[in-house]
Amino acid sequence: MSRDNSKLxxxxxxxxxxxxxxxxxxxxxxxxxxxxxxGPGEPQPSLVGVTGLLxxxxxxxxxxxxxxxxPVHPRAEVDAERDAFELPLIRAxxxxxxxxxxxxxxEQALNVALGGSLIQDVPEYFGCESARHQHxxxxxxxxxxxxxxxxxSRLRALLGEDVFxxxxxxxxxxxxxxxxxxxxxxHLDTVHPETGPIVEALEAPDPxxxxxxxxxxxxxxxxLRGPAGDAARDLFRAFAARLSAS
Numbered sequence: 001m002s003r004d005n006s007k008l009x010x011x012x013x014x015x016x017x018x019x020x021x022x023x024x025x026x027x028x029x030x031x032x033x034x035x036x037x038x039g040p041g042e043p044q045p046s047l048v049g050v051t052g053l054l055x056x057x058x059x060x061x062x063x064x065x066x067x068x069x070x071p072v073h074p075r076a077e078v079d080a081e082r083d084a085f086e087l088p089l090i091r092a093x094x095x096x097x098x099x100x101x102x103x104x105x106x107e108q109a110l111n112v113a114l115g116g117s118l119i120q121d122v123p124e125y126f127g128c129e130s131a132r133h134q135h136x137x138x139x140x141x142x143x144x145x146x147x148x149x150x151x152x153s154r155l156r157a158l159l160g161e162d163v164f165x166x167x168x169x170x171x172x173x174x175x176x177x178x179x180x181x182x183x184x185x186x187h188l189d190t191v192h193p194e195t196g197p198i199v200e201a202l203e204a205p206d207p208x209x210x211x212x213x214x215x216x217x218x219x220x221x222x223x224l225r226g227p228a229g230d231a232a233r234d235l236f237r238a239f240a241a242r243l244s245a246s
Contacts, residue, residue, distance in 0.1 A: 006033030007049050008243060009093075011086050011106070012056040013039055013079065021138050022056055022103075025219040029236035031243065038089075040081040047092060051246040052099040052239065055090070055106025057217060058082060060172050066117035073120035075171060087113045094180075099210035099242045101235070104170055107202060107213030116178035119198075122171050126190050126198065141167035141220040143228060145187050147200045153184035155203050155212055158238045164227040166200070166216035173215065174199040180206070185214070210242045 008031065012018040015037045023035060038045045059079040063070035065087060072078055090113035093100055102110040108118055119125045143165040149156040156162060168187075175195065177183050185201025192198075204211035218232035 006051045006243060006246070008033060008035045008052050008054060009045060009047075009050050009089075010035060010037045010054045010056065011039060011089060012037055013058045013082055015039065017138070018056055021219045022054060025222045025232070025236045026054070026240060028222055029233065029240040031236075031240040033243065038085075040079075040085040042085070044085070044088060044092075047096050047098065050093075050096075050098060052101070052243040053089070053093040054239075055086070055100065055102040055109055055213075057104035057106065057169070059105065060120070061105070061108055061112055061118060063118070063120060065112050066176075070120075073124075075121050075124075083109075090114070094211070097209060099239065099246060100212070101239045102202075102211075102213035103219065104215060104217055105172075107215055108172055108174060110211070110213045111174050111178050111181060111202060114178035114180050116174060116181065117176040119173045119175045122173050122190070122198065126192055128190055137169075138217065138220050141217065141224075144168050145189065147185050147216065148188050149201065150184040153182075153201075153203060154205070154207070155184050155201055155214075158212075159231040159234050161227050161231050164231050166218075166228060167220055168216055170215060174202065177202065180204060181211070181213075210239075212239075 060076045062078045147166050181202045182205050183199045184203050186197035188197050190198040200215045202213040221228050221232035
């Protein structure tokens with residue numbers, strides 16, 4: 001499904017975790033091109049020959065990247081080294097108009113890199129129980145809540161589903177959406193009176209760009225039967241197809 005010289009960059013902190021969960025999802029989707037795992041502590045990778053960027057999950061983003069006066073929340077586990085590596089990489093990939101698939105922390109990093117902000121602690125901000133968005137593990141996903149997609153969104157067209165169950169392992173979330181992105185997915189039962197429901201998916205509305213971010217972990221769902229598994233497989237297949245066409 002890919003040209004021999006195609007290369008996918010996978011930005012991650014835990015390379016063994018990426019090899020165990022994200023790479024198999026891409027292989028199941030038909031990706032046979034080169035894959036380069038990159039992360040903090042390494043030089044900024046060249047984008048020459050790169051056909052796409054996959055942003056994986058991980059720890060929290062420092063609030064200084066959207067507001068220099070906002071203190072770090074007591075529950076935040078900031079990964080400043082990864083911020084320093086990943087945010088410039090995202091901006092470079094955006095400037096190069098590369099396809100980008102951003103997952104969990106990756107979705108948050110995408111939003112921040114392009115000028116958006118985050119909620120540092122979901123339970124405190126939304127007044128919900130601490131476990132509402134913290135369930136399961138990569139090996140044992142817990143399908144804990146539903147996501148509602150905007151009916152006319154590009155993501156809805158890719159996944160073929162309006163509403164489906166997802167796994168959820170995060171305590172930060174998108175607050176102010178970056179100017180070049182739009183929110184297209186929400187958990188409608190986690191709502192703030194001023195900002196509305198928690199954002200679960202973003203996309204670039206510009207049809208010339210293939211850029212999508214999801215707050216859940218589809219890489220853990222690709223072997224499941226039912227709508228959640230179908231949506232996860234469709235997402236990775238669409239990404240692999242766009243990479244091969246780039």
